[in-house]
Amino acid sequence: MCQVQFNIESDLCNVKQNISKMISNKKIVKIVFAVQLTFLPFFMLGQSKTTDIALHKMVQQRTELMFDSLVKIRRDFHTYPELAEEEEGTSKKIAFYLKSLGLEVYTHIGGYGVVGILRTNKKGKRIAWRADIDALESNHSDVVNFSSKNKGVRHICGHDVHTTIALGIAKVLTSLKENLRGTVYFIFQPSEENWVGAKAMIDDGLFDLIDPEEIYALHIGPMSEGIITTKARNPFADYKGIEITFENTKGKKNIIDYTKALFLNLQNVLPDSKFWDNKNLLDPNIGLGNPNTIFKDYLTVNPNIAVKETDNEISVRAYLSAEKETQLELILNQLRMKLKKSRYSAQFLDIKFYKETALVLNDEQLTSETMSSIGEIYGNEHVLPLYGAIPDGRGDDFSLFQRKIPGVYFLLGASNFEKGIISMPHSPNFAVDESCIKTGVNFFSSMIIERLKQ
Ligand SMILES: [Zn+2]
Numbered sequence: 057m058c059q060v061q062f063n064i065e066s067d068l069c070n071v072k073q074n075i076s077k078m079i080s081n082k083k084i085v086k087i088v089f090a091v092q093l094t095f096l097p098f099f100m101l102g103q104s105k106t107t108d109i110a111l112h113k114m115v116q117q118r119t120e121l122m123f124d125s126l127v128k129i130r131r132d133f134h135t136y137p138e139l140a141e142e143e144e145g146t147s148k149k150i151a152f153y154l155k156s157l158g159l160e161v162y163t164h165i166g167g168y169g170v171v172g173i174l175r176t177n178k179k180g181k182r183i184a185w186r187a188d189i190d191a192l193e194s195n196h197s198d199v200v201n202f203s204s205k206n207k208g209v210r211h212i213c214g215h216d217v218h219t220t221i222a223l224g225i226a227k228v229l230t231s232l233k234e235n236l237r238g239t240v241y242f243i244f245q246p247s248e249e250n251w252v253g254a255k256a257m258i259d260d261g262l263f264d265l266i267d268p269e270e271i272y273a274l275h276i277g278p279m280s281e282g283i284i285t286t287k288a289r290n291p292f293a294d295y296k297g298i299e300i301t302f303e304n305t306k307g308k309k310n311i312i313d314y315t316k317a318l319f320l321n322l323q324n325v326l327p328d329s330k331f332w333d334n335k336n337l338l339d340p341n342i343g344l345g346n347p348n349t350i351f352k353d354y355l356t357v358n359p360n361i362a363v364k365e366t367d368n369e370i371s372v373r374a375y376l377s378a379e380k381e382t383q384l385e386l387i388l389n390q391l392r393m394k395l396k397k398s399r400y401s402a403q404f405l406d407i408k409f410y411k412e413t414a415l416v417l418n419d420e421q422l423t424s425e426t427m428s429s430i431g432e433i434y435g436n437e438h439v440l441p442l443y444g445a446i447p448d449g450r451g452d453d454f455s456l457f458q459r460k461i462p463g464v465y466f467l468l469g470a471s472n473f474e475k476g477i478i479s480m481p482h483s484p485n486f487a488v489d490e491s492c493i494k495t496g497v498n499f500f501s502s503m504i505i506e507r508l509k510q
């Protein structure tokens with residue numbers, strides 16, 4: 057996942073207050089679980105609700121036991137990061153770990169992709185969990201003391217954490233195999249950053265090898281550690297490159313000026329809007345966690361409009377971004393009508409999207425069911441709805457898996473504002489509160505257990 061880079065150093069007082077509230081709530085959740093379990097008579101364990109509570113408690117115990125080893129694994133991935141299409145060492149480590157758990161393991165799928173299969177040999181659902189494994193180019197020095205030893209390459213998009221959480225979930229679920237039904241597929245996808253890996257894995261027969269009914273993934277986000285969020289349909293803005301072509305004629309300067317103005321007039325965000333400051337994404341009043349967010353109903357136009365000219369044609373290209381997933385299609389049709397009626401209708405040849413990428417689209421029912429089940433098990437204060445859509449993102453090629461299998465893409469908070477840890481993907485000072493590994497393994501192991509039963 058990629059977002060515009062920025063540094064948050066400012067007053068995040070409100071966010072801090074929310075974190076302290078969250079931390080104290082977390083303690084309460086743990087106490088409630090402990091009390092419930094102390095009074096569980098053994099004969100009740102056969103009953104479904106009781107078994108569920110006991111099973112999710114076991115998830116937490118197993119995660120707690122393996123947490124230190126998971127932190128070591130994450131730090132090793134962090135120290136030896138590999139760029140997209142070069143993840144040889146990373147994939148070897150993943151395959152070795154999955155084999156040590158006794159899973160069925162397949163390697164070299166679409167490059168350095170790895171798949172681990174956990175079969176319970178009991179009837180049940182088939183659920184896939186995907187983690188991306190590649191790192192990014194960065195020459196900034198690391199903010200942690202286990203810094204990258206691969207020059208110019210760093211894990212500043214959190215994929216080291218994604219990979220570790222997926223391994224942790226695999227280990228927790230394997231250890232509870234006797235209590236589970238169905239099949240879990242763990243997909244370790246290479247080359248997310250350049251949008252090569254998901255397509256490569258699919259083209260290499262991923263869905264001949266595995267047959268999931270649902271697919272899930274997470275990405276580190278800049279919210280506080282302990283928080284997960286997502287929304288039905290698109291959590292990221294839709295963005296597309298749009299191109300208008302005319303015959304090359306004498307009055308071309310007027311045509312180019314007219315077309316540039318046509319594009320720029322589409323933008324509905326004012327230049328002085330708080331929209332442009334990314335730290336407002338987390339603002340409690342106008343950020344993405346508030347139903348009245350300013351990151352809703354927007355359409356923005358990248359001001360770098362390109363003009364290409366041949367002897368016969370002139371084409372003008374702009375990059376648009378919209379919160380609503382269907383809006384850019386509508387805009388394309390409206391512009392076509394406008395151009396046909398314009399004074400340049402005789403020269404107008406074509407309008408089309410010259411660049412479009414699949415948008416992350418969360419299945420509505422699965423989003424609602426999974427968010428509720430995690431909230432029920434771990435406390436609703438950890439599961440926050442997302443409103444609007446994250447602007448200026450390039451999304452995630454997990455969307456290509458979602459084109460085949462319904463699923464949900466979650467954001468997992470990893471910031472700790474009190475400690476100055478800000479987990480904004482792609483920012484040079486990207487860091488995570490490693491407690492998010494525990495949160496991720498707990499929440500999503502439990503979520504998968506609930507889905508397998510469906
Ligand atoms: Zn990224």
Ligand SMILES: [Zn+2]
Binds near residue numbers: 058214248275
């Ligand atoms: Zn990413």
